[in-house]
Amino acid sequence: MRHARELLDQAGTGRGGSQKKVMIEVMVKPGTQAQLSRRAGYSPGLVSDAIKELARDGVVDRSRGDKVRLASMRGVAVGIDIGFNHTSVVARPLERSVGEAATRRGEPGINVGLADLRSDLLRMVQEVVEETGQAMTDVVSAGVAVPRMIDSRTGRFTLPVLPPWEADDDPAQMLSGELRVPVAIDNDANLGVVAEQIYGSDDPVEHIVYVKASTGVGVGIMLGPNLVRGQRGMAGEIGHLIVERGGRMCLCGGRGCLDTVIGSAALIAKVEESHRGTDRENPVTLAELVAKASRDDAVCRRVLNDAGRVLGFALAQLCNLINPHRIVIGGELSSAGDIVLEPCGSELRRHALYAATCSSSDFELGLSALSPFAEAHGALVLGLRTWSSK
Incomplete structure (x- = not known):
């Protein structure tokens, strides 16, 4: 079966860049041409051409109603929300809907410190990924939500860093090293609103x-x-x-x-x-x-x-x-x-x-109908969209 990582690894410049971005938006959520146009930020004509090319290559499926859907392929996206007392994780095979995502929520959160949270967090990620029927090697993207301000220019905490976080904490870098995929990070409420606008x-x-x-x-x-x-x-x-x-x-x-x-x-x-x-x-x-x-x-x-x-x-x-x-x-x-x-x-x-x-x-x-996983679903979207710039 085709693997989404191969498609995401392809160069995304020129016309191929628009195709890649539209493909990622289909991975985020199936949609009509108009909906994909709004989310991708491209003109309807450009999106229409991109969809035709993607359909011709067998990447998307246009046979079921007016929505463009992802064709069958391997690949799972992960979203993580690190709260004060709890950690939430979602994993979704790219061809499935948000309602079919595997979820986990449990203690502890960042209240124990990032170093002590690490093993529990990685265990939760592995559990939800395997629950989808795929393996950790099938993870193509990940995002993390945190209850602190993130400077979008650097991807690091905005100073001063408030407790219980430490100034040198970098959960995105830590997770990227463990999952072997790029990991994006943003404020939890920011990612909650992303999820609500898309999936709400x-x-x-x-x-x-x-x-x-x-x-x-x-x-x-x-x-x-x-x-x-x-x-x-x-x-x-x-x-x-x-x-x-x-x-x-x-x-x-x-x-x-x-x-x-x-x-x-x-x-x-x-x-x-x-x-x-x-x-x-x-x-x-x-x-x-x-x-x-x-x-x-x-x-x-x-x-x-x-x-x-x-x-x-x-x-x-x-x-x-x-x-x-x-x-x-x-x-x-x-x-x-x-x-x-x-x-x-x-x-x-x-x-x-x-x-x-x-x-x-x-x-x-x-x-919120997505609670308590809204932030994690938004983090999943953030992780996927990070591929648009690669």
Whole structure:
């Protein structure tokens, strides 16, 4: 059977470059000619010519409906999300859909340090790849998502590097050496929004925001085909928006950042404070807090309701700045569902400009259907697209 690595290794210059980029977008997700044109950034005519050439070479299949699909071949793409407490990995044979990807999620995360995480991470990657029926030698690309700012010019952490990461940590280089493929890296919320725009619906929304709310809070922003990174990769760091002037000290050195109010540690601390002087058992993780709230624990429900309201206030400012069509909430906080979503939506609409949120056809607020693997799916896309420049 043909191997995708042979195709990706081919020189991508001139006309062959457009064919290669269109082929990669088909690997990312089958699509109509118009959808592939938008994602590849090429004119419909150029994409049409590229598809004809790829079909003639047996690389793509146009026989099933109006969507262009990848022909049968070996090759698997990998996406990795390194969180604070958890690591998530997805592996998808290139000819299969996002719903057919193999997935793993477990502890630890970067809280143990990159050196100690290494063996667990590589084991998870091997497990998901083998679950697809392919081998580690069939891996053609990989991407990694991290909850820190990445300078897109260097592919390294933007300084200063905040704990628990160390300044010399380079997870992309480490994984590239182990997997023997190029590994790309970006901020987790950035990759979450990439995944949501591509896989969140069959008809992608142009202007979309993805909220990663877990240990901290970050957002990824897509305006049309463009991922907004900022000059040094710091765009979307809403977790460091000041919501309580003179409030608690944050890891970044600021006071009253959103992270210090609705980050997981802050929410757990609020429950502990309410239980002072009692022998009630306190949640030690955000997942436990959400579980207690779902069982109608009054304190935990109130803590999450309040978190939703604070998040809604912060997102209202974002709506007034960039006027997105859709905001998608992911991360561990999204597992609380309507306990968080309803107060978030109410507060968002209270503080945002009426014209930005008044119509359900012009504005949507919802939970991620890809959670908890949105960031990993976005990392998989990033890894594949890295081949476009090789």
